[in-house]
Amino acid sequence: MNNKIIDLFCGCGGLSKGFEKAGFEVKIAIDMWEDAVITYNRNHKKPVAQCHDIHTWDDKYLDEIKKESIVGIIGGPPCQGYSTVGTRNINDPRNHLYLEYCRIVEKIQPEFFVIENVKGLLTLANGAFKDDIINRFSKLGYNVTYQILNAADYGVPQNRYRVFFVGMKNSHQFKFPEKFNYKITTYEALSDLPSLEDGITKTTYLYxxxxxxxxxxxxxQPILSNHEPTNHTDATKNIISKIADGGSIKDLSEEYWEIRKYNKAFQRMNSKSQSNTVDTGHRNYFHYKENRIPSVRENARLQSFPDDFVFYGSKTSQYKQVGNAVPPLLAYAIAKQIKEELDNES
Known part of the structure; x- marks a missing residue:
């Protein structure tokens, strides 16, 4: 089976990582974010990511790509306009980048495509975007199915709900992978990483x-990367120290609520359960035991990035790259299912 795919809006490459593990070869990837492209190219089998605007892929360029016999196109068009956290503005220009995605699928005509996005996409404008995606790709000859998946159901130690659209040709009906019969806790994910309570960056495993x-x-992996502490004020650490494993600032007396007026309350991870959704900073979400936010490496663990996947750029950029990514283990579960269906068909 031909195994060449394209990753659009690739970020640092979480989707690509999962698809590579399932046996696909990423022929080309694209994103406008330079830091993410650098991280992608230093962590994948081949440095195929380009830092370009997707609008620059004209018909002439796509004709050249088509010669590679691309079997699939994957990607997550930027989701800020769809997010239930954001403004949910239907006219947000980022909402229409899926039209560029559609243009490229129409030109390349792969056997399958995968679109990942926040679940808010399904309800924005009373489902108009969802319906448009289904209608557009159906007209191109794809049988489109979609489902909200929780990464925690596929071996990722994090409750992360995202919608996936999968389209397959030849009237093939994609069936989403079955949920695993186990879940990974934050303690199971992080407990072997060295403490950062002393405020010192760690580069070696202690356990x-x-x-x-x-x-x-x-x-x-002999070297530990991206495991740096964040400096908190004594006042902040004092408040965190009063919050129990799995608790939040709302568990404390009201005098503490006013100190940090966040819509999302200070929370401590539950060591016996899965992490909250890893966002682009985790500024209000703390280690289950230590009085600090997770390191970039700990967030990467919660996203199921292996420790040999190194993030580049400023620490702020690294947090954002991790938070924006698709968990590789979830990507792998989907990719494995697609590969099995393609293999059965051939």
Whole structure:
């Protein structure tokens, strides 16, 4: 089976990572964010990511790509306009980047495509965007299915709900992968990483991996990267210290609520459950035991990026790259299912 795919709006490459693990070869990837492209190219089998505006891919260029016999197109058009956290403005220009995605699918005509986005896309404008995606791709000959998936159901230690649209040709009906019969807790994901309570960056492991998830993340990686502490004020650390494992600032007396007036309350991870959705900073979400926010590496673990996946750019940029990515293990579950269906068909 031909296994070449394109990753549009690739970011640092979470989707690509999962599809590569399933046996696909990313022939080309594109994103406008330079830091994410640098991270992508230093962590994938081939440095195929380009830092370009998708509008620059004209018909002549797409004709050249088409010669590669691309079997699939994957990607997550920027989702800020769809997010239930954001303004949900139907006219947000970022809402229409899926039209560029559609243009490229129409020109390349792959066997399948995958679009990932926040679940708010389904309800924005009374479902108009969802309906338009289904209608546009159906007219191109794709059988389109969609489903909201929680990453925690596929071996990722994080409750992260995202909608996936999968389109397949030849009247093939894609069936989303079955949920796993286990879930990974934040403790299972992070407990082997060295403490940052002393405020010092750590580059070596102090303890052996103690469970299959940690072993999967570490493999034979000897050096620990992106595990830097964040400096908090004594007042902030004092408040965090009063919050129990899995608790929030709302558990404390009202005098503490007024100190930091966030819509989202200060919360501590629950060591016995999955993490909240990893966002682009996790500024109000703290380690289950230590009085600090997670490091970039810890967030990457919660996203199921292996430890040999190194993030580049400023620390702020690294947090954003991790938070915007598709968890590789979730991507792998979808990619594996697609590959099996394509193999069965051939």
């Amino acid at each position: 052996p991996a103690t469970n299959p998830y940690q072993k999967k993340m570490r493999q034979k």
